[in-house]
Amino acid sequence: MVGIYAELSEGQFKKAVLETASYASQISTNGVTAICVGEPKEGESQKLATYGVQKLIVIKGFSSFDAQTYSKAIANAIQANGIETLIIANTYEGKSIGPRLAVGINAAIATNVISLPNQSNGFVVKRGVFSGKGFAYVQLGAGKKVIALTPNSIDISEKTVELSVETINETPMNSNTNIESTHKAEGKIPLTEAEIVVSAGRGLKGPENWNMVEELADLLGAATACSKPVSDMGWRPHSEHVGQTGITIKPNLYIAIGISGAIQHLAGVSSSKVIVAINKDPEAPFFKAADIGIVGDAFDILPKIIEAAKLTQN
Amino acid sequence: MSVVPDTTTKITFTDNNTKFNSQGVQFIINPYDELSLTKALEIAEKVGGTVTVATVGLADAEPVIRKALAIGANDAIRINAEPVEGMFVAQQLAEIIKNDNYDIVLTGRESIDYNGGQVTGILAELLNWPSVNVCTKMELVDGKMHFERDIDGGRQSVIANLPVIASAQKDLCEPRIPNMKGIMAARTKPLTVKEPVQLELKAHYESFESPSAKQAVRMIDAEQAGQLIDILRNEIKIIA
Ligand SMILES: Cc1cc2nc3c(=O)[nH]c(=O)nc-3n(C[C@H](O)[C@H](O)[C@H](O)COP(=O)(O)OP(=O)(O)OC[C@H]3O[C@@H](n4cnc5c(N)ncnc54)[C@H](O)[C@@H]3O)c2cc1C
Ligand SMILES: Nc1ncnc2c1ncn2[C@@H]1O[C@H](COP(=O)(O)O)[C@@H](O)[C@H]1O
Numbered sequence: 001m002v003g004i005y006a007e008l009s010e011g012q013f014k015k016a017v018l019e020t021a022s023y024a025s026q027i028s029t030n031g032v033t034a035i036c037v038g039e040p041k042e043g044e045s046q047k048l049a050t051y052g053v054q055k056l057i058v059i060k061g062f063s064s065f066d067a068q069t070y071s072k073a074i075a076n077a078i079q080a081n082g083i084e085t086l087i088i089a090n091t092y093e094g095k096s097i098g099p100r101l102a103v104g105i106n107a108a109i110a111t112n113v114i115s116l117p118n119q120s121n122g123f124v125v126k127r128g129v130f131s132g133k134g135f136a137y138v139q140l141g142a143g144k145k146v147i148a149l150t151p152n153s154i155d156i157s158e159k160t161v162e163l164s165v166e167t168i169n170e171t172p173m174n175s176n177t178n179i180e181s182t183h184k185a186e187g188k189i190p191l192t193e194a195e196i197v198v199s200a201g202r203g204l205k206g207p208e209n210w211n212m213v214e215e216l217a218d219l220l221g222a223a224t225a226c227s228k229p230v231s232d233m234g235w236r237p238h239s240e241h242v243g244q245t246g247i248t249i250k251p252n253l254y255i256a257i258g259i260s261g262a263i264q265h266l267a268g269v270s271s272s273k274v275i276v277a278i279n280k281d282p283e284a285p286f287f288k289a290a291d292i293g294i295v296g297d298a299f300d301i302l303p304k305i306i307e308a309a310k311l312t313q314n
Numbered sequence: 315m316s317v318v319p320d321t322t323t324k325i326t327f328t329d330n331n332t333k334f335n336s337q338g339v340q341f342i343i344n345p346y347d348e349l350s351l352t353k354a355l356e357i358a359e360k361v362g363g364t365v366t367v368a369t370v371g372l373a374d375a376e377p378v379i380r381k382a383l384a385i386g387a388n389d390a391i392r393i394n395a396e397p398v399e400g401m402f403v404a405q406q407l408a409e410i411i412k413n414d415n416y417d418i419v420l421t422g423r424e425s426i427d428y429n430g431g432q433v434t435g436i437l438a439e440l441l442n443w444p445s446v447n448v449c450t451k452m453e454l455v456d457g458k459m460h461f462e463r464d465i466d467g468g469r470q471s472v473i474a475n476l477p478v479i480a481s482a483q484k485d486l487c488e489p490r491i492p493n494m495k496g497i498m499a500a501r502t503k504p505l506t507v508k509e510p511v512q513l514e515l516k517a518h519y520e521s522f523e524s525p526s527a528k529q530a531v532r533m534i535d536a537e538q539a540g541q542l543i544d545i546l547r548n549e550i551k552i553i554a
Contacts, residue, residue: 009466024508035550051344068444092466094446099435102401108516109401111431124520130334130429133325136428139518176444176475184468192466196553201339211504220553231484237465238450242425244321245345245484253552264321270525274552276542296536307418308540 002028003035003083005074005101006048006056007093015193018051020149024087024155026116035077037062037070045182048072049163051156057081061170064179065094069172072202075104077168081282083127085157095203098148107144114153114250114271131267133242152250179291185232191240194223194254195303198289199242199269201227203298204256213257219309225249227259243268258298261286278302315347315367315382315395316425316433317427319374334427334522346422348385348489350482354420355386355490357454364388366416370397370406376505383494383500385452395510399517400432406510407433414454418459419479423448430479434481444474448483 004020006013015035022067024032030240033055033197034048045056057077062070074097078086086101088094090111114135116124122139125147159244191197198217204210210224217224224240231241242249244267258279259265269275277290280297286291294301319325320340328335343351354365367382367390369375379390393406411419424431446468450469451462461472464483474480492500534541546553 014466052494054344057413066444067447068438068442073441092375092464094449095431096435096445098466099400099404099432100439100445102400102432103436103439109432109436110517111400112429129522130319131426131429135328135523137520137523139520141516141518145514167484175319176478177446178473179474180471182468183468186463188467190467205449225447232399239469241484248429253546263324272551274546275528276528289532291529292534292542293531294534294536294539296539296541304540308543 001030001033001082002085002087003033003078004053005082005088005097006034006053006084007091008036008038008087011039013040013043013047014089014091016091016094016149016151018047019151019154019156019256020089021051021053021088023147023154024115025159026084026157028052030057033057033083036046037073044052045165046105050158050160052159052161053163053257054161055081056165058165058167059170060167062172063229065093066175066177067100068177069175071097071104072102072174072261073170075101078105080126085147087147087149096150098146103148104237105146107146108140109146109148110138111139111148112150114145114150117147128248130270130304131282132248132270133267139266142243150250152195152252163302169196183291189221189223191223191242191247191249192226194249195251196255197225197242197251197272198221198222198248198255198257199227199255199259200230200298201259201265202229203260204230209299210236212306216255216302216306216309219306220253222253227265255300256286256290259286260284262291272295278299285298315342315351316422316427317369317371318342318344318401318425318427321345321426323525327364327524331521331523332519336551342373343378343382344422345489346424346426346482348483349484349486349524350420350422351382351385351387352487352490353452353482354418356487357418357452363453363495366414368393368407368410370395370403370510379505380500381492383503383505384496385490386496392505392506393506393510394507398519399514399515400428400430401436402513404433404436404440405513408438409439409511410508411441417476418454419443419477419531420452421479421481423483425553434472434479438479440522441477441479444481446472446474449480450483450485452480452482452486466541489511525532
């Protein structure tokens with residue numbers, strides 16, 4: 001049996017979760033079971049059924065996230081339902097419980113996975129290594145497996161099935177952590193989930209010029225990102241810093257404005273499907289990594305692009 | 315603390331793409347571990363206590379471990395094995411931690427070589443400790459650890475009882491660099507070598523691949539920059 005951990009965010013399943021469902025139903029021969037902690041909003045469970053989930057186990061009784069106690073409860077549900085292979089989205093929450101679950105159910109684990117397994121000779125998955133500078137093929141031994149899937153790595157395909165829901169009332173063990181407060185940027189697309197990312201570097205000269213970047217991002221439905229020096233200087237929050245020592249992303253479209261294209265920066269973004277580089281220096285290394293390039297001053301070019309995006313929008 | 319190739323390294327593979335080619339590669343302290351080391355020193359200086367650095371690695375990791383001692387760690391333990399797989403590394407580290415009374419174990423968000431992001435969680439579960447990942451703040455206040463950590467689309471403040479394991483994220487602190495005095499002192503600080511416990515590996519790296527080379531970039535004239543939108547929407551069909 002193949003299972004997924006269906007992470008809930010304010011009662012909703014993220015796209016990354018639907019990707020794990022689709023992944024699971026493509027490799028399972030006998031159905032997919034999903035496990036979530038907390039109650040999905042009305043109609044949400046049905047989304048899972050659209051991607052092949054036949055059974056949803058809802059674990060109730062938790063008031064807030066704690067990696068240790070969540071993992072215990074999820075591991076119990078995995079065992080009780082005969083799940084041999086668990087697919088989990090490589091989100092921050094997935095990263096904090098996936099490795100714990102692997103120990104809890106005595107499984108082999110591969111994180112950063114970007115492909116379906118090749119099962120012609122064992123169980124081999126492709127995963128990203130060296131922060132985007134390479135890939136590895138990893139053979140997972142016989143027995144249980146945990147696969148942490150990088151968001152936006154596989155195509156999702158619908159496969160609607162009948163869904164049954166089972167509820168487990170847990171009495172969680174006492175947690176050793178206590179969440180004091182949570183801040184989420186309202187209405188912004190989290191960088192790790194974004195399909196389009198507009199990113200800018202030191203070429204933008206100062207934080208006051210980011211309104212252009214944000215305007216373009218809004219028009220395209222994109223998240224914003226930046227290079228390391230930009231976040232180091234406090235022009236932008238560190239959570240926007242992409243690269244080898246920042247976040248690794250693989251959106252469908254990455255637009256880099258006034259970023260030179262240093263190897264550490266490229267490491268974090270080079271898996272993007274389409275890369276656009278805008279730089280006033282024709283020799284900027286980014287042009288070697290880009291699909292589309294524009295040489296010129298960002299302060300001239302961005303208004304033109306924004307104008308075009310506005311025009312075609314209506 | 316893991317030892318990784320310098321961030322400027324051009325990554326290549328050898329032995330028919332089955333091994334990372336370490337020839338001529340400069341090794342460094344994993345950048346996130348530089349932060350956790352600095353934070354550990356800050357906490358120890360504030361409340362008293364010592365900082366031990368533990369690394370699973372072969373003898374060639376020692377110059378980098380000495381650097382950690384030069385930055386200020388009191389002692390170091392090297393488990394003499396190739397750090398092939400997260401599960402293996404965490405099990406080796408768990409042995410060390412179980413045998414001593416550590417209150418706080420700090421790691422990095424991930425190693426920038428294999429990017430497993432596994433060791434923290436596996437170690438926590440093996441020890442049956444709470445864990446808090448990707449922290450941008452760590453403070454010991456009245457016997458409890460106060461963290462701020464990144465979550466998807468935001469951040470969160472968390473208080474944890476000891477013992478606890480937590481991983482460092484960028485922004486945690488300014489990494490310290492060794493000074494002359496530290497470098498001298500590091501020479502005589504204890505670096506104990508231990509043999510690994512024997513374990514069966516659950517995951518094997520079969521082969522590696524480099525990203526495929528990009529096709530030549532297609533240039534758009536700056537005067538016609540607005541065309542970009544048309545190309546992305548109607549030709550490549552990547553925006554709505
Ligand atoms: C250990 C380590 C880790 C690192 N990790 C990362 C990482 O994770 N991510 C990261 O991004 N960097 C990282 N770096 C830093 C990296 O080496 C580069 O210094 C950095 O990416 C450069 O940022 P930048 O391109 O914004 O700035 P710059 O290198 O200053 O480049 C600015 C670019 O803007 C162009 N420009 C200037 N004005 C204009 C204009 N008006 N219009 C258009 N273009 C203009 C210039 O031609 C230039 O190419 C790391 C470095 C080290 C040592
Ligand atoms: N070989 C190792 N020796 C000691 N600690 C390690 C080793 N590998 C990883 N770690 C720790 O675990 C963190 C996460 O690493 P990883 O799971 O490899 O991405 C690192 O930042 C280190 O703190």
